Every structure is written in C-alpha cells, then in structure tokens.
Amino acid sequence: MKEHFPVMLKEILAAAGEVKELRTAVDATLGLGGHASALLEAFPQLFLYGFDRDAEAREEAAARLAKFSPRFEVIADNFRNIASLREMEGFRGADFILFDLGVSNLQLTEAERGFSFQNDGPLDMRMEHGSDASGESAADLLKRASLQELTKIFREYGEERYAYEIAKGIVRDREHGGELNRTGELVALVRKILPAPVQRRMGGHPARKIFQALRIAVNDEMDALSEALDGAAEILSPGGAAAVISYHSLEDRMVKLRFRKWKDEGKGELRPRKAVIPSEDEIANNYKSRSAKLRIFVKSE
Ligand SMILES: C[S@@+](CC[C@H](N)C(=O)[O-])C[C@H]1O[C@@H](n2cnc3c(N)ncnc32)[C@H](O)[C@@H]1O
Structure with a gap:
C-alpha cells in the first residue's frame, strides 16, 4: 500500500476529539482511507461508516481499514445520499462527519481516469x-x-477568466470536425486558443481551471455537496461535529454559507469561527494541501 498523507489530519483528529460522546463517525469521502484509518486508530470505541462513489477508492480504503474490522462499513454510494444512513439498522446518529472533497491521489495519478492535465x-x-x-x-x-x-x-466552476474565449475555441474546433477524446488533446487545444502572453500571465497550468470545471460538471459536484450538507445536518447528533475540507473557493463558499445559515437557525456554531488552513510545514510536505480550507460546525447539545 502506498504511503499517504491525509490533509490536515491533526486538525481533524482534534475536532473529533472535542466531541463529548464519540461513538459513530461518517467519512463521506473515504478515498484511500487515510483519515478513516487514523480516526479508527485514535478512537478505539469508534464505529465508522465510509462513503465513496468510486469503486477503486472503496477497494483501496477497505484494504487499509481491514485491520479495524468489524468497526467499519464501506458504503458504495454518492454522499448526496448521506441521510439514507438513518434507514440502516442500529444507526442512531453521527457524532462526527468528515468531508474531504475533490479527487484522490489515486484518481489523479491514473491517466486512464482522465482527471489529469499532466498525463x-x-x-x-x-x-x-x-x-x-x-x-x-x-x-x-x-x-x-x-x-x-x-x-x-468554465466561468462558474473553473472561475476561468478566459471562459468565453476557450469555449468559443472548442466550439469552433468542433465545427471544423475536431474531436476531443483525450486529455492531451484538450490541453493542446487550450494552449492553441490562449495567446502565449496570456498563458505566461496565468501562473500555473493553462488548462488547470478548465479541467476543474469539467470535473465538477461531469460529477454534478456542487449539487451533490449541497444535498450532502442538508443530509449531514439531519443525521448529526446533538453535540456532534461536521468537518469539511474543501479545495476551491466555490465549495468553500457553499460550506461557509450553509454553516452560517445553521448557526442563524440556532442549530449550533462554527468552531472556530473562520476557516482553518494547513500549516506551512504541511504545505511543504504535501503540496496538494496548499489550497485546503477546513470548516467545522458543532451542533448544539
Ligand atoms: C480527497 S479524496 C479523500 C481522501 C481521504 N480523506 C483519505 O485520507 O484517503 C476524495 C474522495 O471523495 C470521493 N468523492 C467525491 N465526491 C463524492 C461524492 N459525491 N460521493 C461519494 N464520494 C465522493 C472521491 O471518489 C475520492 O475518493
């Protein structure tokens, strides 16, 4: 099994540790099972339900968690259905819920999955x-x-300044019989559409935001997150905490606004009030963590 550094792990363990009666956790995004295995290790009384919509992730996570059997259950479903846990026998509410959004290293590094603008x-x-x-x-x-x-x-999900120009270039290419079947072809086309000085000014890969936008659209990520947050509010136990790690501002904005709404409705509080970001050490050791933002909501007792 590959070495794996779960993002903001110390902060996640601390947030779970603050919950008074921590019996049941839900990891909505098992991925490689990094956070889940650390939670099961740190809290020996804990039972964990883990969701992932990706079969390969579930397999990898199940292997990492095997030593904690029978203290976990892997669920093959989209986390937008998180509230369906209520229908499971013996489920009496979640004391800690974690979302670590986006794609896993497994998905990113396998060129065959088509997430990567680099391969x-x-x-x-x-x-x-x-x-x-x-x-x-x-x-x-x-x-x-x-x-x-x-x-x-491209504009909404990628916050791409040149959304129109890139969309126009893609449609024009299509009208001239061009087909985009490979990630490399999309990267080459974006490079052709954007003038060189613009690409130099972009700082970062010129197709990065386009890939992010397409991924969000293809997987209906914003609607899934919105439904999942509503579901999480329903199943969270009194005194329980929901922690969300997001990697782009769209997601973070949705989480922030939803947590504030819950607070205004008297359901609990944001603790801490602002987003937590990774330490400089963590960013130096794990480049992927650089854009992470963690927000935690604690439900009233
Ligand atoms: C960043 S990774 C999680 C990594 C994990 N925390 C770890 O430590 O290994 C995100 C995972 O969430 C999964 N995912 C993303 N959106 C999902 C959704 N709507 N429902 C279920 N799983 C989802 C992805 O398949 C991916 O495996």
Missing part, C-alpha cells in the same frame, strides 16, 4: 467508472454542450 488519457473524469459508469463523460459533454453552456461551466 494523457481518455477524457472521462467520471468518479463512477468502468462498469459503474453512468452519465456523460467529459468528452461527451464537450461534444454536446453549446457555447453558452460551456462558457457558464
């Missing part, structure tokens, strides 16, 4: 893939979507 692979990006695959791949979306829809996706 050439099929333009897929569906978190459910192989025999589980449903819905449109990124390639299908790029073939079908109108100029307006593409612009909106």
Whole structure:
C-alpha cells in the first residue's frame, strides 16, 4: 500500500476529539482511507461508516481499514445520499462527519481516469467508472454542450477568466470536425486558443481551471455537496461535529454559507469561527494541501 498523507489530519483528529460522546463517525469521502484509518486508530470505541462513489477508492480504503474490522462499513454510494444512513439498522446518529472533497491521489495519478492535465488519457473524469459508469463523460459533454453552456461551466466552476474565449475555441474546433477524446488533446487545444502572453500571465497550468470545471460538471459536484450538507445536518447528533475540507473557493463558499445559515437557525456554531488552513510545514510536505480550507460546525447539545 502506498504511503499517504491525509490533509490536515491533526486538525481533524482534534475536532473529533472535542466531541463529548464519540461513538459513530461518517467519512463521506473515504478515498484511500487515510483519515478513516487514523480516526479508527485514535478512537478505539469508534464505529465508522465510509462513503465513496468510486469503486477503486472503496477497494483501496477497505484494504487499509481491514485491520479495524468489524468497526467499519464501506458504503458504495454518492454522499448526496448521506441521510439514507438513518434507514440502516442500529444507526442512531453521527457524532462526527468528515468531508474531504475533490479527487484522490489515486484518481489523479491514473491517466486512464482522465482527471489529469499532466498525463494523457481518455477524457472521462467520471468518479463512477468502468462498469459503474453512468452519465456523460467529459468528452461527451464537450461534444454536446453549446457555447453558452460551456462558457457558464468554465466561468462558474473553473472561475476561468478566459471562459468565453476557450469555449468559443472548442466550439469552433468542433465545427471544423475536431474531436476531443483525450486529455492531451484538450490541453493542446487550450494552449492553441490562449495567446502565449496570456498563458505566461496565468501562473500555473493553462488548462488547470478548465479541467476543474469539467470535473465538477461531469460529477454534478456542487449539487451533490449541497444535498450532502442538508443530509449531514439531519443525521448529526446533538453535540456532534461536521468537518469539511474543501479545495476551491466555490465549495468553500457553499460550506461557509450553509454553516452560517445553521448557526442563524440556532442549530449550533462554527468552531472556530473562520476557516482553518494547513500549516506551512504541511504545505511543504504535501503540496496538494496548499489550497485546503477546513470548516467545522458543532451542533448544539
Ligand atoms: C480527497 S479524496 C479523500 C481522501 C481521504 N480523506 C483519505 O485520507 O484517503 C476524495 C474522495 O471523495 C470521493 N468523492 C467525491 N465526491 C463524492 C461524492 N459525491 N460521493 C461519494 N464520494 C465522493 C472521491 O471518489 C475520492 O475518493
């Protein structure tokens, strides 16, 4: 099993440790099982339900967690259905809920999954893939979507300044018989569309935001998160905590606003009031953590 550094692990363990009666945890994003195994290790009385919509992630997580059997259950579902836990026998509320959003290293490093702008692979990006695959791949979306829809996706989900120019370039290429089936082809086209000085000014890979936007659209990530937050509020026990680690401002904004709404409704409080970011040491050791923001909501007792 590969070495794996779960993001803001110390902070997550501390937040779980503050919950008075910590019996049941839900890891909504098992991934490689890094946070989940650390939680099970640190709190020997804990039972953990873990969701992941990606079969490979579930397999990897189950292997990492095997030594804690039977203190966990892996659930093959989208976390938007988190409230369905209430229908499970013996479930009496979650004392700690964790979301570590986005893609896992496993998904990013496997070119075949199509998430990476650095390695050439099929333009897929569906978190459910192989025999589980449903819905449109990124390639299908790029073939079908109108100029307006593409612009909106790139602007809203990628916060890409050149959303319109890139969408226009893609549609024009399509009209001239061009096809985008590989990640490398999309990267090459974005590079062709954007003038060199613009690319130099962008700081970072010119296709990074386009890949992020397509991933969010293909996996309906914003709606899934919105439903999941509502579901989490329903199943959180009194005195329990929900912790969300997000990696881009869209997600973080949604989490911040939802937590504030819960607070205004008298359901509990944000603790701490502001987002927590990784230490300089962590960022130096794990580059992926650089954009992470952690927000924690504690439900009233
Ligand atoms: C950043 S990784 C989690 C890493 C994990 N915390 C660890 O320490 O190994 C995010 C995981 O969430 C999963 N995921 C993303 N959106 C999801 C959703 N809507 N429902 C279920 N799983 C989801 C992805 O498949 C991925 O495996």
